[in-house]
Amino acid sequence: MMESGITREEQVELDKALYDALNPLASAIRARTTGLSVDRMWDAEPVEVALSVLAAWKVVDAEVKRLTANAAATAGSYGASYEQLGAVWGITRQGARKKWPDAVSRPAPAAARTSTLELFGGTAELVQRPSGGWSWTGRGADGASGAADDGTACATAEEAAAHAGVFLKEHGPGAVDRQ
Incomplete structure (x- = not known):
């Protein structure tokens, strides 16, 4: 299992990269909502600037969720199980299945298994x-x-065989005599 935590230095670099990517988006959102040019974004009221930054984080959050689902689906396509996806994400197998319901492909059901039971002069097919x-x-x-x-x-097959066996016994030799 790989360690998914990051070092302090990696955290600082990640924060810087995210803020560098966020600023143009926040500026564009702020310019659209106020009509101010991107250069004058910081001239707005502080609450409006903070709200435009929050709006930009909302866009980033939606994109991260989309990219995360893509990464989970890619891992699933290479054979990762929901248990493995959950372990990486820090959630249960069931949580991973709920979060990414289509990430892991389920094998197609095998062809129906059948067997024949012969008892008391009759036959039953278990399917x-x-x-x-x-x-x-x-x-x-x-x-x-x-x-x-x-x-x-x-x-189970055994339970089906038991029920079929009861039927075959009731309709076996001497069944006419018992009626």
């Missing part, structure tokens, strides 16, 4: 849904068809 849950459809030995109740997904 993993794109959401990750599992469902099942089956045909019992007596010819009856069944599926997961109301289209609800089971949390």
Whole structure:
């Protein structure tokens, strides 16, 4: 993990660079709002000068947020995780996901996984849904068809297999005799 803090000397240089970049913007904003020339910006009332500087910082803040999102997306495109982005920014993985929701690309869901269960003379197919849950459809030995109740997904393949197994047992050999 890289150290993201800066030294005192770097802080001084950063402050100088930011103020050097901010002054022309603040002057331009002040000139537009008052009609005074850029050369006369400092002739205005101190509160108006301070407000034009604040307005310039607002513009800079919006640009920093945009550039930060670009940097997060670039890191994500190279394989950085939300956990790594959050660590660099000093926030949680969940905070990074909320701050930059599209920065990390999620892998496309794999093709649906399926498996077949054969019990009591019938068969059931277990299918993993794109959401990750599992469902099942089956045909019992007596010819009856069944599926997961109301289209609800089971949390695991084992849970889906258990439900399908109950169905296959109820519709297995001797099911006609039990009816």
